[in-house]
């Protein structure tokens with residue numbers, strides 16, 4: 374049996390085992406996707422176990438997305454540019470690292486016409502926001518503005534990718550808004566990041582948080598008639614990309630989607 378898993382800490386909340394195991398089962402693949410809850414101090418030791426046990430692939434989340442790169446045989450240019458590796462796969466005994474978060478952002482937005490010639494505002498300046506800036510840039514957005522609570526963090530990210538930045542409170546409209554802060558995570562009431570009056574029906578709102586599925590921003594956006602992409606879509610689309618590289622088979626998308634939705638709705 375092939376072993377895969379989510380490498381994170383904490384990791385118990387991860388929906389990746391349900392998503393990938395549903396996919397393996399549907400295609401009759403003899404594989405198991407496990408939880409590897411590994412504190413930062415034990416990462417190196419874990420990577421030795423990964424090699425001994427011949428683990429076939431990993432999804433990587435906090436706090437390991439940067440440090441895992443030191444323990445792999447090769448890291449591709451996408452992970453290097455994003456500065457984080459969320460995806461590991463084994464090939465001929467070598468461990469390769471990449472990043473598929475950007476696919477989790479690009480594919481759902483492509484279903485609504487894509488980034489090209491759009492004015493994009495990204496809320497947040499952490500790791501997920503970095504992947505969003507990378508994706509918007511790679512997909513030829515007309516403009517990209519990073520808005521963040523801490524201006525200094527927005528400045529650092531924006532300068533690296535040559536885009537605009539400002540404080541979160543200075544939101545002033547966009548064609549596409551990507552919500553990449555952790556404000557409102559696990560909070561059913563949510564946090565108001567953008568006043569509802571500043572949203573309008575021509576906007577596309579992409580939310581990264583999926584617990585709760587209906588965040589404050591999603592709720593407000595639906596009320597004004599904007600188009601929305603809820604947070605599980607990013608998880609799913611990066612998951613489909615990982616599944617296809619690991620197994621060389623087309624992921625059973627609807628079955629994987631249902632497995633995730635069963636856990637969050």
Ligand code: NDP
Pocket residue numbers: 435474477496497498499500501502521522523526541553554555556557558564581582583604605606607608609
């Ligand atoms: P980081 O910790 O790297 O960044 C957090 C960001 O949120 C920072 O910009 C921080 O601002 C901002 N922030 C935190 N609290 C508040 C607040 N109360 N008000 C305003 N801004 C706030 O996290 P990540 O970038 O890794 O993740 C961001 C979110 O994206 C998380 O909720 C995560 O769960 C989600 N995510 C979802 C994925 C999916 O597949 N759907 C994949 C990856 C992430 P400051 O700089 O001021 O501290």
